[in-house]
Amino acid sequence: MKKIIFFLLTIAIFFKSVGQDTKKLQEAQKLFAIKSFDKALPLYIEAIQSGVKEPLAFYQTGICYQKQQNIDDQVKGIPYFETAIKTGKGLPSSISLDLGLLYLKNEDLDKALIALSEYKNAVKADPKALNVANQAVETCHNAIALMSLPRNFTVHPFQGTANSKFTEYNPCVSADESVIAYTALRPNNGRTRSGDKFIEEIYVSYNKSGSWTEPKLIPIASDYNVGTAGISPDGQKMMIYIGGINDPGSLYQITKEGDDWSKPSILPGNINSPSSLETTCSITPDGKTIYFASDRVGGKGGLDIWKTELKANGTWGAPVNLGPDVNTSANEDAPFIHPDQKTLFFTSDGHNTMGGNDIFKSSFVGGKWTKPENMGYPVNTTANDNYFTLLADGKRAYFSSDRKGGQGAQDIYYIDMPENASTVPLTMIKGKILNAETGKPIPTKMYVIDKETKKDVEFVYDPDPKTGDYLIILPPAKNYDIVIESExxxxxxxxxxxxxQDYFYELYQQITLKNIKQFDQVVGQEVSVKNAFYDTEQEVKTDLRKTHEAQLV
Incomplete structure (x- = not known):
């Protein structure tokens, strides 16, 4: 009798357990149906661990993992897809594509090609699906080729505290590495756009004696998405992206004053266009050319890279598409024009990408842009690698990526360029303008004039009004007059x-001004220029002269 009772109890517990597992599976599938993958995932796992063996449950668990933000979580879906394919029939044919793409992200390229081949066989009657499969196969072959010849780069996580368990991307770094700004996704906490789980914010950090300060939020008054779009080489102007209810997104500018930033103002000219998306931009050191990404009419497809130039009359010319050598039917985004004004980096999910977005380089030679070169592995991976910025001296670069091993969905990284990398023949002049009597900065404008072409004003620089700091980048074999007007x-x-020169040169100047008075009347001024040369081969020659250019006053 006891054996019968024990048997009946065992049967009851079994059916109760099965009933609970079935209930959890049903709850998970209800959440899956409304695309609540984060909430469905733990229920699927619990049901499977309790004995559920339905192939559909394994497939849907794999999809839940695939939808996670962090790539290390996404690839956890691989064994669930594998089990679903092995044990079940009647599953969507896309499961082989899903598995192949996860293999690709996991850099398991041979398995990716096998899974994609199976998908091609399943959809050979569907031209659209077959095209997707062929593109994925091509991407795998690109990855195999690029990973077989790795570049001499070592990728490092950003040294400051910017990276977190969330998302940080699009690092915008000044030419001298003194300031970095980036976009961060942070939990909404009901502050704005209450329907969004995460909101975009802009943070900035400053390089103090080789160490990055704690990132500081730049408050931007907007109820919609905001993000970094670019920064001027001197770090004084930051271009930002702001979305809107009837605007996919436009580009604005904020200006630095000490550690503070101004309110946004729309970028001038025809950069922004109604009903089009403008995402990112980069400006040359002389402020005369802006490269930007837009999906406006007239492009090659998706986002394209365009440029606009400042005309002699002070207005901006019509945007010009960089053409089919740079732009494809896919997306080209995040242009960065190096201060040498002839080297362009950008992000693309076209060209010979090895997976997701890759970083490409093109040079302006003979009046046109060269065929974009994939920056190679390990700068690029089978994940998304974006937003590349190279310092003026060409020695270090920053970018963001959602590659495996990061802290969050995307992180900020840097690379130190190899010693044999090409040198950058530029001169970077950094300095500070101070009142000799007070030791405080003086509001100043600096007009750069090319003595050889005798242009009235080549370009204008505005030192930081709160610090007096300025940064000017000049090409080699040039003779300039810098007319300085201080309040x-x-x-x-x-x-x-x-x-x-054929190498990079850095010069630091400190300029101090002092009025000479007699009987409380200003009768002259004393100007002191102290130069510190960071070069031992050849010195930039500087000479101070008095001037009375009334037209510049």
Whole structure:
């Protein structure tokens, strides 16, 4: 009798357990149906661990993992897809594609090709699906080729505290690596756009003696998405993206004053266009050319890279598409024009990408852009690698990626370029303008004039009004007059003669101004220029002259 009772109890417990497993599976499938994958996932796992063996449950668990933000979580879906294919029939044919793409992200390329081949056989009567499969196969072959010849780069996580368990991307770094700004996704917490789980915010960090400060939020008054779009080489102007209820997204500018940033103002000219998306941009050191990404009419497809140039009359010319050598029917985004003004980096999910977005390089040679070169592995991976910025001296670059091993969905990384990388023949002049009597900065404008072409004003720089800091980047074999107008002082000219060097050169200047008075009347001024040369081969020649260019006052 006891054996019968025990048997009946065992049967009851079994059916109760099966009933609970079935209930959890049903709850998971209800959540799956409304695309609530995060909530469905733990219920699927619990049901499977309790004995559920339905192939559909394994397939849907794999999909839930596939939808996770972090790639390390996404690839956890691989064994669930494998089990579903092995044990079941009647599953969607796309399961082989889903599995193949996860193999690709996991850099398991041979298995990816097998899974994609199975998908091609399943959809050979569907031209659209077959095209998707063929593109994925091509991407796998690109990855095999690029990973077989890795570049001499070592990728490092960003040294500061920017990276987190969330998402950080699009690092915008000044030419001298003194400031970095980036976009971060942070939990909404009901602050704005209450329907969004995460919101975009802009953070900035400063390089103080080689260490990055704690990132600081830049408050942007907007109820819609905001993000970094670019930064001027001197770090004084930041371009940002702002979305809108009737606007896919436009580009704005904020200006630095000490550690503070101004309110946004729309970028000038025809960069922004109604009903089009403008995402990112990059400006040359002289402020005369802006490269930007847009999906406006007239492009090659998706986002394209365009440029606009400042005309002699002070207006911006019509945007020009960079053409089919750079742009494809896919998306080209995140242009970064190096201060040498002839090297362009950008992000694309076209060209010979090895998976997701890759970083490409093109050079302006003979009046046209060269065929874009994939930056190679390990800068690019089978994940998404984006938003590349190279410092003026060409020694270090920053970018963001959602590759395996990161802290969050996307992180910020940097690479130190190899010693044998091409040198950058530029001169970077950094300095500070101070009042000799107070030791405080002076509001100043700096007008750069090319002595050889005798143009009235080549370009204008605005030192930081709160710090007096300025940064000017000049090409080799040039002779410039820099006319400096400081508030409360007479104009004066600093001549800068740049040698025809084939290497990068850095010069630091500190300029101090002091009025000379007699009987409380200003009768003259004393200008002191202290130069510190960061070069031992050849010095940039500087010469101070008095000037009375009334037209520049």
């Amino acid at each position: 409360g002082f007479l104009p004066y000219t600093l001549n800068v003669n740049i040698p025809n």
